[in-house]
Amino acid sequence: KQEVTQIPAALSVPEGENLVLNCSFTDSAIYNLQWFRQDPGKGLTSLLLIQSSQREQTSGRLNASLDKSSGRSTLYIAASQPGDSATYLCAVRRSSGGGADGLTFGKGTHLIIQP
Amino acid sequence: DAGVTQSPTHLIKTRGQQVTLRCSPKSGHDTVSWYQQALGQGPQFIFQYYEEEERQRGNFPDRFSGHQFPNYSSELNVNALLLGDSALYLCASRRNGLAGEDNEQFFGPGTRLTVL
Numbered sequence: 001k002q003e004v005t006q007i008p009a010a011l012s013v014p015e016g017e018n019l020v021l022n023c024s025f026t027d028s029a030i031y032n033l034q035w036f037r038q039d040p041g042k043g044l045t046s047l048l049l050i051q052s053s054q055r056e057q058t059s060g061r062l063n064a065s066l067d068k069s070s071g072r073s074t075l076y077i078a079a080s081q082p083g084d085s086a087t088y089l090c091a092v093r094r095s096s097g098g099g100a101d102g103l104t105f106g107k108g109t110h111l112i113i114q115p
Numbered sequence: 116d117a118g119v120t121q122s123p124t125h126l127i128k129t130r131g132q133q134v135t136l137r138c139s140p141k142s143g144h145d146t147v148s149w150y151q152q153a154l155g156q157g158p159q160f161i162f163q164y165y166e167e168e169e170r171q172r173g174n175f176p177d178r179f180s181g182h183q184f185p186n187y188s189s190e191l192n193v194n195a196l197l198l199g200d201s202a203l204y205l206c207a208s209r210r211n212g213l214a215g216e217d218n219e220q221f222f223g224p225g226t227r228l229t230v231l
Contacts, residue, residue: 004157032218043119043205044158044222051218089157093218102148102160102173103207103220 002027006090006106014114015082021075021109023090028071031101035064035075036089038108044089048075080113087111117142119208119223127229128196136191136226140208146170147189148220149181150205158205164189165211193228201230 003026013019023033032051036044048057048064050073056065063076077084087110091103120139128134140147146165150158160173164183183189193200203225209218
């Protein structure tokens with residue numbers, strides 16, 4: 001059974017710092033990994049998707065890496081801003097031939113950026 | 116282009132009642148998944164629908180059932196509600212495919228269900 005763990009569970013840093021969120025998964029047979037952002041009481045916003053054959057993806061100030069063999073992914077946020085405050089969730093999709101697989105999520109990292 | 120939409124936004128029910136939640140996928144998407152997110156937890160996969168059939172199911176009892184319509188929209192039904200069913204219910208859609216952007220899941224805003 002796939003298990004996804006996110007460390008740290010919570011993080012509070014001053015504005016402008018660069019930071020790293022960690023995600024680990026127990027079964028390396030994944031199809032892809034996706035990072036999401038969730039604001040309080042809201043749905044999920046997709047940030048980055050990394051296919052199993054890829055090593056990293058970048059979007060603006062965000063960079064996500066994937067090391068499938070070791071079961072790890074990191075989300076790097078550069079020059080953090082108060083608007084980055086949210087819960088960040090990591091999710092993996094199991095490898096499948098035809099596509100029928102739900103995502104397995106971690107519990108998230110609750111991030112607060114202090115002005 | 117509207118994203119994934121869900122209705123209603125909030126719902127209050129009592130134990131033992133039945134509830135139906137609705138989801139319209141993002142334009143061009145044909146695969147719909149439902150997730151339950153308890154407070155402080157990550158979303159848990161309930162089931163996935165494709166071509167009007169349940170294609171995969173997570174570890175949820177038969178009280179949870181669903182349906183997909185020819186226009187790809189979907190319903191989640193929960194019977195005999197328990198207090199523990201109180202959660203944010205999220206719908207996600209994607210286009211069925213094997214590579215590239217087709218795999219990206221897009222989530223709706225969710226329906227907050229409270230069971231009293």
